[in-house]
Amino acid sequence: MTLASPARRARTTPPWWFMAPALLLFAFVVLVPSARGVYYAFTDWDGLDPHHSFVGLGNFADMVRDADAVQAIWHTLVIAVSITLVQNAVGLLLALGVNSAIKSRNVLRVFLFAPAVVTPIVTAYLWRNLLGPDGAVNSLFGAVGLDSWRQDWLGSADLALWAVVAVIVWQFAGYSMVIFLAGLQSVPQEVHEAAALDGAGPVRRFWSVTRPLLAPAFTINLMLSIIGGIKLFDQVYALTGGGPGHATDTLSTLIYKDAFTLGEFGYSIALAVVLTIIVAVASTGQYAVLSRSERAAS
Amino acid sequence: MSPAFFLRKGDLMTTRTLTAVTAAATAAVLLAACSGGTKAEGGGGGDRTLTLASVDQGSVEDVVKAFEKANPGVKVRYTTSGADQYQQQIRTQLSSGTAPDVMSVWPGNGNPAATYVLAKPGYLRDLSDQPWAAGLPDAMKSVAQYEGRTYNAVFGQNGIGAVYNQQAMAKAGLTPPDTWTKLLAFCRDAEAKGTPAFALGIQDNWVTQLVLYSLVATTVYGPDRAFDQKMQAGQADFTDSPWTTALEKYLAMRKAGCFQKNPLGTNYEASQQLAASGKTLGIIQGNWVIALLKGKNPQGTFTLKALPATDDPSATLIPAAAGAGYGVNAKAKNPELALKFVNFVMSPEGMNVLNKKQGSLPTLPDTGYQADPALTELSKFIETNRTVPFMDQLWPNPKVQQTMLSGLQEIFSGQSTPQDLLKDMDTDYKAGS
Numbered sequence: 001m002t003l004a005s006p007a008r009r010a011r012t013t014p015p016w017w018f019m020a021p022a023l024l025l026f027a028f029v030v031l032v033p034s035a036r037g038v039y040y041a042f043t044d045w046d047g048l049d050p051h052h053s054f055v056g057l058g059n060f061a062d063m064v065r066d067a068d069a070v071q072a073i074w075h076t077l078v079i080a081v082s083i084t085l086v087q088n089a090v091g092l093l094l095a096l097g098v099n100s101a102i103k104s105r106n107v108l109r110v111f112l113f114a115p116a117v118v119t120p121i122v123t124a125y126l127w128r129n130l131l132g133p134d135g136a137v138n139s140l141f142g143a144v145g146l147d148s149w150r151q152d153w154l155g156s157a158d159l160a161l162w163a164v165v166a167v168i169v170w171q172f173a174g175y176s177m178v179i180f181l182a183g184l185q186s187v188p189q190e191v192h193e194a195a196a197l198d199g200a201g202p203v204r205r206f207w208s209v210t211r212p213l214l215a216p217a218f219t220i221n222l223m224l225s226i227i228g229g230i231k232l233f234d235q236v237y238a239l240t241g242g243g244p245g246h247a248t249d250t251l252s253t254l255i256y257k258d259a260f261t262l263g264e265f266g267y268s269i270a271l272a273v274v275l276t277i278i279v280a281v282a283s284t285g286q287y288a289v290l291s292r293s294e295r296a297a298s
Numbered sequence: 299m300s301p302a303f304f305l306r307k308g309d310l311m312t313t314r315t316l317t318a319v320t321a322a323a324t325a326a327v328l329l330a331a332c333s334g335g336t337k338a339e340g341g342g343g344g345d346r347t348l349t350l351a352s353v354d355q356g357s358v359e360d361v362v363k364a365f366e367k368a369n370p371g372v373k374v375r376y377t378t379s380g381a382d383q384y385q386q387q388i389r390t391q392l393s394s395g396t397a398p399d400v401m402s403v404w405p406g407n408g409n410p411a412a413t414y415v416l417a418k419p420g421y422l423r424d425l426s427d428q429p430w431a432a433g434l435p436d437a438m439k440s441v442a443q444y445e446g447r448t449y450n451a452v453f454g455q456n457g458i459g460a461v462y463n464q465q466a467m468a469k470a471g472l473t474p475p476d477t478w479t480k481l482l483a484f485c486r487d488a489e490a491k492g493t494p495a496f497a498l499g500i501q502d503n504w505v506t507q508l509v510l511y512s513l514v515a516t517t518v519y520g521p522d523r524a525f526d527q528k529m530q531a532g533q534a535d536f537t538d539s540p541w542t543t544a545l546e547k548y549l550a551m552r553k554a555g556c557f558q559k560n561p562l563g564t565n566y567e568a569s570q571q572l573a574a575s576g577k578t579l580g581i582i583q584g585n586w587v588i589a590l591l592k593g594k595n596p597q598g599t600f601t602l603k604a605l606p607a608t609d610d611p612s613a614t615l616i617p618a619a620a621g622a623g624y625g626v627n628a629k630a631k632n633p634e635l636a637l638k639f640v641n642f643v644m645s646p647e648g649m650n651v652l653n654k655k656q657g658s659l660p661t662l663p664d665t666g667y668q669a670d671p672a673l674t675e676l677s678k679f680i681e682t683n684r685t686v687p688f689m690d691q692l693w694p695n696p697k698v699q700q701t702m703l704s705g706l707q708e709i710f711s712g713q714s715t716p717q718d719l720l721k722d723m724d725t726d727y728k729a730g731s
Contacts, residue, residue: 048415048416050393051419111453129561131566132563133563134568152560152562152563153563154501154563155561155562155563156711157558241501243503244562244706244707244710244711245705245707245708245714246704246708247713260410261382262700263410
C-alpha cells in the first residue's frame with residue numbers, strides 16, 4: 001500500500017457527486033421553497049384562496065407608494081447602523097476592560113456575556129416592564145432626583161426606536177465582547193512588549209498593534225450585527241409591536257403584519273424579497289471591504 | 299456563530315464520523331417523513347376521532363371532556379392557541395388541506411379567520427340546516443352568516459363598557475356617571491382625588507379601539523342604526539359621519555384627565571393591574587377583563603356599566619358582539635362527528651360551560667344561564683336590543699381596523715390627527731374586500 005504524499009492528498013478533490021445528497025436536501029428544503037416563495041411576490045395571493053393572479057411588479061410599485069413600508073425600511077437601516085456602531089464600540093471597550101489584569105475579570109466576563117444567552121423574547125418582555133411609565137428605569141431616575149429624565153420610553157414616538165436599540169445593545173454587547181476578547185487574546189504578548197520597548201504608549205500600541213490584529217474579529221462582529229440588525233423582529237415585536245403607530249416598525253415586523261394580520265401575502269413576500277436583497281447587498285459589500293482591510297492589515 | 303468556526307482543518311477522523319452520522323440522520327429523517335402518512339392513518343383510531351383547533355384556551359377543555367363523556371368511544375384531538383398564532387396557523391392548514399374538522403372562526407369579517415373570509419373560498423361547511431341556526435337572534439345572524447347561509451356556531455357574546463372597581467369607587471365617594479357631562483365631571487373629580495378614572499393600556503394596540511367603539515355605539519348608531527348598510531352602499535363614510543364626534547369625545551376624555559398618565563407606555567397587563575389594585579377607579583374594556591381583574595384582586599368587586607356619550611341616558615348603546623365561534627371544515631375527515639360537536643357547543647350544556655368559563659353571555663335565549671351579577675347591565679342592554687355589533691365585524695377587509703388601531707396610537711403620540719385617521723380609514727374601506 002502506498003501512501004499519498006501530504007501535498008498530493010491536499011490536491012485530490014472528492015468526486016462532485018459526494019455532494020449530491022446534501023445538495024438534493026438543500027434544494028428540497030431551501031432552494032425550491034424560496035424560489036416558489038419569490039414567485040408569489042409577483043401575485044396578489046391572500047394566503048388562503050388557491051386562486052391568485054399574476055400582478056407583475058405591482059407589489060413593488062405599491063411599496064414605493066406605501067408610506068408605512070418606506071418608513072419601515074428607514075427604521076430598519078437606522079436600527080442596523082446604530083446597533084452595528086454602538087454594540088461593537090461597547091463590546092470592544094468591554095473586551096479591552098476584561099482583558100486587563102483586573103482581579104474580577106472572570107466574574108465580569110460571565111456577567112457581561114450573560115444577557116446574550118437569554119432568549120430575546122424574554123429580554124424584551126423584561127425591558128418592556130423596566131421601561132414602563134412606572135418601571136424600574138423611571139423609578140431609578142426619580143430616586144436620584146433626576147425627575148426630568150423620567151420618560152415614557154416605549155410610548156413616545158421620538159424615543160421608542162432608540163429604546164429598542166438600547167435594549168438590543170444591552171443584550172448583545174457581551175456577545176461582541178467575547179469575539180473581541182478571543183481576538184485580543186490571540187495577539188502575542190511579545191509584540192506588545194516589543195512595541196513598548198520601542199517607546200509606544202498604550203494608545204499607540206492599541207492602534208498600531210492590537211487593532212490590525214483584531215481585524216478578523218471586527219469582520220465577524222460587524223457582519224453579525226449588521227445582518228442581525230436588518231433582520232430584527234422578536235425584540236421589536238415584543239417591546240413595542242412596531243408602535244406607537246408605526247414608529248418602530250421594521251421591515252420584518254411589517255412583513256409579519258401584512259401577511260398574518262392583513263392577509264396580503266403577495267405584498268408581504270415582495271417586502272421579504274426586498275429585505276433579502278438588502279441583507280445580501282449589505283453583507284457582501286461589508287465583507288468585501290472588511291476582508292480587503294483584513295488582508296492589508298496582516 | 300457556529301462552532302465550526304473554531305474547527306481546524308484536517309481532523310479527518312472527526313469529519314468522517316460527522317459526515318457518517320449526518321448522512322445516517324438525514325436518511326432516518328427522510329424515511330420517517332415518507333412513512334408519516336400511512337402511520338397517521340393506521341393509528342388514528344378510525345372514524346371515532348375528531349380533530350379540533352380552538353382559541354378558547356381554558357374553556358374548550360371542559361367542553362371536550364363533557365363531549366367525550368356524552369359520546370363514549372369518541373376521542374377529540376385538539377389544539378389551543380392564542381388568536382394571533384391561531385390565525386396564521388389555520389390559514390396555512392386550510393390552504394394545504396391539513397386543517398382540523400372543527401375550528402374556531404370569528405364572526406363577520408375583518409380578521410384573517412373570520413366567517414366571510416373563510417366561507418368565501420368555500421372552506422366552511424354550511425350549517426344552516428342545524429337545529430340552532432334559525433334560533434340565533436338577528437344581530438348574531440348578521441355575523442354568523444355569509445350570503446344568507448350560516449357558517450359559524452357563535453356561542454357567546456361580549457360587551458364593552460366601563461368596568462368599575464367598587465371598592466375604589468366607594469373610597470373616592472363617586473358613582474358611575476350615566477351622561478356625557480357627568481362623565482367629564484367624574485373624570486375631573488377622580489383626578490382631583492389622585493386616582494384617575496380609567497386605566498388605559500394602549501401600548502397593546504388592540505386596546506385603543508375599545509373606548510372609541512363605546513362612544514361610536516351611541517354617537518353613530520344611536521341616530522342611525524342602518525349606518526353599516528349606508529357605508530356598504532357607499533352612501534356614508536367615516537369622515538362625514540359622527541365618527542368625527544366620537545373621536546373628538548375620546549380626545550376630550552383624555553383632556554379631562556379620564557386616563558392615567560402615559561397610556562402609550564402602559565400595556566394591557568399593566569392596565570389591569572391599575573384597575574384591579576384601585577390605582578384607577580376602573581377600566582374601559584370588554585366583560586372578559588372582569589375575570590382577569592378578579593384574578594389579580596380576588597377581594598375586589600367589579601361591575602360593567604355602559605359608557606355614556608350623550609346627555610340622554612336612554613340613548614346610550616353598548617357595543618356587544620359574538621365572540622369567536624366554531625365552524626366545520628368543508629373537507630372534514632369526520633363530518634358527522636364534527637356536526638355533533640358543533641351542536642353540542644350550541645346545546646344549553648355546552649353553551650353554559652363555555653360562557654361561564656369565559657365570563658360571556660350565551661347567544662341563544664333560554665339556556666338557563668346564570669349570568670355574573672357584574673354583567674346585569676349588559677344583559678339588560680342585550681335583552682332590550684340596545685346593543686350594536688363591534689364595528690369592525692362588518693368592515694370589508696382587515697386593513698380598516700389595523701389602520702384605526704395604529705392611527706389611534708399615532709394620535710395619542712402626536713403623529714397624526716383625527717381627520718387624517720378617518721380619511722385613511724375611508725380609503726381602506728373603499729378598497730373593498
